Amino acid sequence: MNLNDLSFFAQAVDCGGFAAAARRFGAPKSTISKRVAALEAALGVRLIERNTRHFRLTEVGQAFHQHARAALIEVESAREVVQQRLAEPSGTVRITAAIPVVQFQLAQHLPSLAMSYPRLQLQVHATDRFVDLVQEGFDIAVRSHFSDLPDSGLVQRRLATEDIVLVASPGYVRSNGAPRTPHQLSDHAGLLVSADATTWHLRKPGAAPVVVSPRARMVADESVTLLQAAAAGLGIAPLPAGFCGRHEAAGELVRILPRWKAGQVTTTALVPHRRSLLPSVRIVLEFLEERLGSRPGIVSETG
Secondary structure: OOHHHHHHHHHHHHHOOHHHHHHHHOOOHHHHHHHHHHHHHHHOOOOEEEOOOOEEEOHHHHHHHHHHHHHHHHHHHHHHHHHHHHHOOOEEEEEEEOHHHHHHHHOOOHHHHHHHOOOEEEEEEEOOOOOOHHHHOOOEEEEEEOOOOOOOOOEEEEEEEEEEEEEEOHHHHHHHOOOOOHHHHHHOEEEEOOOOOOOEEEEOOOOOOEEEOOEEEEEOOOHHHHHHHHHOOOOEEEEEHHHHHHHHHOOOOEEEOOOOEOOEEEEEEEEOOHHHHOHHHHHHHHHHHHHHHOOOOEEOOOO
16 A cells, blocks of 8 residues: 555545645645545545535445544554654764863763763763874863864864862861951962962952962872862862862861952863864753753853
8 A cells, every 4th residue: 555645545534525635735636535545445445425416435445444544543653753763862972171171070970971872972082281182183172261162174162161279178277267358379289280380369349459468388280189188187279169079078078268269260162173073062052051061159150
């Protein structure tokens, strides 16, 4: 049985005649009539009694029409299933990011993305070395940076911007007291991001910026090391708010001068131009934009 003929028959019945069905299909009336006749011939029964004045279903035609409509609905449902599967993101998306970015920003979110799209395979490469996306075949690089990234010919999509806050362990505060003004930080042990970064530039809404120089207690250009050192009670560290959230919730870190910020860090996704058009890459970018931009302590600046 020809499904097209089944559709012509159902439409003719629903429209109340061949002429009306022909207008809906945009086909000649004779074509609709011939296709229904072919269906009747294939079945060996008369489905419709028709003449110049009457168009009505036979008894068997009425029963057949009910099943025909149900069958056409199932066919449409089957087509939609195929279209949805074809539209579903699939394939491999390779992501590279620095180790702290993977640990503190991606690790908690990417499993949810993978569960939502079973045909999508994520490959995450955590490294602190420079990665050439095009040469090494990566789809996305997620990078955190304090100043604008240079124009590299890659698509740049800002995911989030978050504050740099000052944190220390409760034990450090008990032993050394908590500074009440930025200038008192010069009497405290500072955990610095580099040997050259001996000053902190602090800002607070409604107040003039303040530059302070804590006593250098430890230098590390890697955020996890500074985080662990602060949690161990070694001193006060300037860290992205998102990195500190779980440690603060666990009572391992507390904010120092909470209304003052030591700058901002931006998280940006970099994508080669051609790969940015892939549905699988787009869905990953949109997911990261939503999840990273909604983390506590982050002001979303998507773009």
